[in-house]
Amino acid sequence: xxxxxxxxxxxxxxxTLALGSFIGNNLQHLRESEAFYRWLYSAGTNARLxxxxxxxxxxxxxxxxxxxxxxxxxxxxxxxxxxxxxLAGPDAFASFGTTPLAELTPEQQVTILTxxxxxxxxxxxxxRGPGQAENRTSFLDGARESRLEFAKGIKYADxxxxxxxxxxxxxxxxxxxATLLWIxxxxxxxxxxxxxxxxxxxxxxxxxxxxxxxxxxxAWHLAFNVTAKMPATPQPSLVWxxxxxxxxxxxxxxxxxxxxxxxxxIRNNPRxxxxxxDLGYGIYSLKLxxxxxxxxxxxxxxxxxxxxWVPRMLYNSYEANxxxxxxxxxxxxxxxxxxxxxQSVIDTAPRSxxxxxxxxxxxxxxxxYNAAQAATDPATxxxxxxxxxxxLAQATQxxxxxxxxxxxxxxxxxxxxxxxxxxxxxMLAITKLDLARWDYPADAFFIExxxxxxxxKILAGMPLSISEKKAQxxxxxxxxxxxKPEPESA
Amino acid sequence: MSGVNAFRGPWTIAxxxxxxxLRKKTLIGFLILSLLVIFGSNFMGxxxxxxxVGSEELDVNLKLVKDICVSTISIFGVLITIFxxxxxxxxxxxxxxxxxxxxxxxxxxxxxxxxxxxxQFIVIINxxxxxxxxxxxxxxxxxxxxxxxxxxxxxxxxEFLIVSxxxxxxxxxxxxxxxxxxxxxxIYLTGNLTEYLNDVKIRSGESEEFLDVIIGQTASVLSSIxxxxxxxxxxxxxxxxxxxxxxxxxxxxxxxxxxxxxxxxGFIIAVWVFRRREL
Numbered sequence: 001x002x003x004x005x006x007x008x009x010x011x012x013x014x015x016t017l018a019l020g021s022f023i024g025n026n027l028q029h030l031r032e033s034e035a036f037y038r039w040l041y042s043a044g045t046n047a048r049l050x051x052x053x054x055x056x057x058x059x060x061x062x063x064x065x066x067x068x069x070x071x072x073x074x075x076x077x078x079x080x081x082x083x084x085x086x087l088a089g090p091d092a093f094a095s096f097g098t099t100p101l102a103e104l105t106p107e108q109q110v111t112i113l114t115x116x117x118x119x120x121x122x123x124x125x126x127x128r129g130p131g132q133a134e135n136r137t138s139f140l141d142g143a144r145e146s147r148l149e150f151a152k153g154i155k156y157a158d159x160x161x162x163x164x165x166x167x168x169x170x171x172x173x174x175x176x177x178a179t180l181l182w183i184x185x186x187x188x189x190x191x192x193x194x195x196x197x198x199x200x201x202x203x204x205x206x207x208x209x210x211x212x213x214x215x216x217x218x219a220w221h222l223a224f225n226v227t228a229k230m231p232a233t234p235q236p237s238l239v240w241x242x243x244x245x246x247x248x249x250x251x252x253x254x255x256x257x258x259x260x261x262x263x264x265x266i267r268n269n270p271r272x273x274x275x276x277x278d279l280g281y282g283i284y285s286l287k288l289x290x291x292x293x294x295x296x297x298x299x300x301x302x303x304x305x306x307x308x309w310v311p312r313m314l315y316n317s318y319e320a321n322x323x324x325x326x327x328x329x330x331x332x333x334x335x336x337x338x339x340x341x342x343q344s345v346i347d348t349a350p351r352s353x354x355x356x357x358x359x360x361x362x363x364x365x366x367x368x369y370n371a372a373q374a375a376t377d378p379a380t381x382x383x384x385x386x387x388x389x390x391x392l393a394q395a396t397q398x399x400x401x402x403x404x405x406x407x408x409x410x411x412x413x414x415x416x417x418x419x420x421x422x423x424x425x426x427m428l429a430i431t432k433l434d435l436a437r438w439d440y441p442a443d444a445f446f447i448e449x450x451x452x453x454x455x456x457k458i459l460a461g462m463p464l465s466i467s468e469k470k471a472q473x474x475x476x477x478x479x480x481x482x483x484k485p486e487p488e489s490a
Numbered sequence: 491m492s493g494v495n496a497f498r499g500p501w502t503i504a505x506x507x508x509x510x511x512l513r514k515k516t517l518i519g520f521l522i523l524s525l526l527v528i529f530g531s532n533f534m535g536x537x538x539x540x541x542x543v544g545s546e547e548l549d550v551n552l553k554l555v556k557d558i559c560v561s562t563i564s565i566f567g568v569l570i571t572i573f574x575x576x577x578x579x580x581x582x583x584x585x586x587x588x589x590x591x592x593x594x595x596x597x598x599x600x601x602x603x604x605x606x607x608x609x610q611f612i613v614i615i616n617x618x619x620x621x622x623x624x625x626x627x628x629x630x631x632x633x634x635x636x637x638x639x640x641x642x643x644x645x646x647x648x649e650f651l652i653v654s655x656x657x658x659x660x661x662x663x664x665x666x667x668x669x670x671x672x673x674x675x676x677i678y679l680t681g682n683l684t685e686y687l688n689d690v691k692i693r694s695g696e697s698e699e700f701l702d703v704i705i706g707q708t709a710s711v712l713s714s715i716x717x718x719x720x721x722x723x724x725x726x727x728x729x730x731x732x733x734x735x736x737x738x739x740x741x742x743x744x745x746x747x748x749x750x751x752x753x754x755x756g757f758i759i760a761v762w763v764f765r766r767r768e769l
Contacts, residue, residue, distance in 0.1 A: 033736070
């Protein structure tokens with residue numbers, strides 16, 4: 001021991017501490033870069049999907065995002081944009097118009113890259129590179145001063161804020177705290193204490209922003225369970241909401257709160273298809289019947305690694321949005337991709353294709369019939385009527401081929417009723433539709449048949465029932481509600 | 491041959507320390523408790539009534555097991571590490587065994603090396619037992635081999651290595667294990683709160699008062715020198731990997747070197763302290 005004097009030990013200690021400090025700085029750089037990279041994804045996902053709904057003027061995210069794009073511009077020039085387009089599919093960049101990807105602004109290009117898993121490595125290299133040092137510092141300053149909306153929930157960024165925040169409070173055990181809190185949420189749910197659940201669910205995801213199941217279950221509770229026994233708000237009592245750009249009552253408010261909850265989840269977990277799926281199908285399709293938005297998020301879901309049932313719901317949403325050609329194309333592609341999925345390939349897909357074809361022909365027949373009605377010269381009227389009849393015959397043939405499928409039977413009854421109405425037999429048509437809507441009580445068909453009954457009663461000069469008058473008023477009121485701004489005249 | 495002899499002494503002491511450590515009731519108590527919690531985490535899911543959204547299966551139960559097990563290993567693992575590191579040398583001083591050992595042809599450096607290696611054996615064995623049960627629990631829950639868990643456990647060990655080395659250094663100056671135990675907890679706490687120092691550093695710059703500047707500079711130096719145990723939070727993150735997570739291998743290798751470097755620093759302090767003790 002005497003052979004090792006103090007000075008030698010001192011030097012060794014200084015060397016090891018210096019080495020430790022050097023590696024520590026290196027690790028800190030990596031952790032800062034990781035937080036910055038996570039923020040980049042959050043901001044990129046927001047720019048790509050939710051920009052119109054984000055009221056974030058008080059935050060600096062947009063400026064920092066722009067600054068990132070400006071600095072990354074040189075590196076983005078080397079990207080093979082044709083390859084990017086191939087990886088994402090042709091529909092992925094519809095919101096950027098027809099401009100070639102290579103000619104978009106760097107900010108837009110970054111937004112695109114955050115959607116392509118194969119480009120993660122490139123973005124990581126850019127985010128941790130020396131070129132972004134200034135932006136990383138701005139990011140940390142922004143996180144420290146709570147000026148960045150999308151830095152919230154990133155652990156390292158949270159820790160920068162100092163003071164007693166949730167990061168420090170749980171001393172690195174945030175995830176387990178979130179999980180234990182979730183058990184409490186579950187208990188509250190089974191006690192029927194719905195309103196106490198909401199703040200706790202939000203605390204769970206603040207503690208653990210990667211707790212995907214909390215987003216899924218939370219949104220499901222809000223949109224489906226809490227609202228299950230709520231009465232629908234009558235149209236005149238709905239109020240315009242500026243943030244959601246929609247007329248909302250009590251139920252609708254919870255639907256949109258659930259949608260916002262899932263959107264937070266998507267920003268924090270941009271590669272998880274389940275969040276896109278639940279937002280698109282669970283909320284927009286099933287609850288809000290907003291099919292364009294449902295399709296938007298379901299298309300996002302199928303671009304991520306996903307389960308087989310996800311595209312099936314997308315094709316159903318195409319159908320609900322009257323986009324039959326895309327639905328048929330989707331189902332045909334599905335059959336080719338998964339020939340081993342017997343249930344879908346033998347039963348669901350062929351039936352869906354037939355149904356969409358029949359609906360497509362019906363749509364064409366309606367268009368031709370309307371054109372015939374609007375035609376001024378008899379020859380066009382004749383031609384359009386014949387065209388309508390041909391399409392109708394094709395649709396009828398398909399529905400007949402489908403045998404005892406309730407949708408097909410209901411549609412055939414509807415065709416019969418429409419034929420009767422064209423011949424002026426409104427009473428018979430109404431009777432047929434009235435029977436059919438109770439025999440095949442699918443929601444969509446019930447509404448379709450009821451609307452036709454109202455139309456035929458009006459045409460026949462028959463009195464409407466109270467509920468039909470209410471429905472007529474509701475339809476006449478359209479989407480109007482209290483506080484909704486009047487559309488600007490051209 | 492002399493090289494072999496140089497290692498024979500430390501090895502013998504390491505094996506003896508390990509055997510002695512396994513007989514300690516406190517450590518066995520911690521170990522049993524941790525194993526019970528890890529085993530029990532499998533049944534935590536029974537508190538949850540909700541495991542599906544519609545027909546969609548959720549992984550809340552799996553997350554429960556992961557989070558509880560990682561935290562249990564961290565908490566009980568660090569308790570075991572601190573208790574064993576704090577007690578190894580003071581206990582031998584108290585029961586005078588150290589005098590008979592140091593009267594043998596063995597240097598103080600060899601003695602400390604043996605003790606430190608023996609402590610690491612105990613920590614590794616405990617961690618391996620807890621990790622094995624956790625591994626089986628995860629395997630049972632998710633149906634596939636949870637290989638990422640091995641990396642997580644390895645990172646946890648290197649975090650404990652730092653705590654162990656500095657606690658050991660304090661224990662070399664102490665005559666009883668109470669002070670080093672408290673010191674060990676303090677090291678673990680401050681190691682996890684090193685990021686506060688950055689906050690102090692930034693806030694001190696808000697005024698130009700002399701004391702403020704001094705505090706800021708001290709915080710700056712300390713935050714550079716002191717080990718930051720929060721760097722090891724990757725151990726939990728890699729178990730819940732998300733698809734767009736940045737590659738963790740870059741941090742991983744650095745963390746291993748980081749752990750070894752600070753462990754060597756702690757050991758050098760231990761040697762420096764111990765060589766000055768009158769025994």
